[in-house]
Amino acid sequence: MEKQRTNENAVMPVVQHARRMTKEKYEEIQNYRVRKCQTIEELHRIHEKPVMTLRANYPGEDKNNEITRLVNREIAKTFDEIFQTKILAVENFDTPEGPTTFYVVKGDARTLKENAIYIEQSHELGRFVDIDVYDIDEEYAVTRVELAYEPRKCFLCDEPAKECSRNKTHKTQDLVDYMIEEVREYLENI
């Protein structure tokens, strides 16, 4: 992919639609993934450091909502405490995949991923976010598997989340209800 030359291209439009997964929606997500890739490459080019993305993993259709913004905000606080002065740049966007924060962070990408897994596993809302790490010159995010961690488990059963998602094991509404309930309990206890 051609490298971006201006900062302008790093800005992604706000997308907020509540509708079923149509061909249009599919294309919107595919187009966004290309822009996401360009944004990461641009941040790599400017800073020459790994890029991390933080995104609430919402099982429903309208991914930019109060719940996902709250989850992102809460996890971002822990993210800031853990990485502190290693964070060189931060950009926030509402995207078709939900609110997403891009961070440029100093350090070894695999160690950063281990810290990210720690947040996903130890924070009360950690199971509702995906934190990915993109090393310089690598097209794909560092995976849990290459660091010998198990794949992420589903919220509702103990199966790998990807299998439940692929097999449509659970109703979307059940997953959304569970997330809302967990966030509500979290808010009552902070």
Ligand SMILES: [Zn+2]
């Ligand atoms: Zn499941």
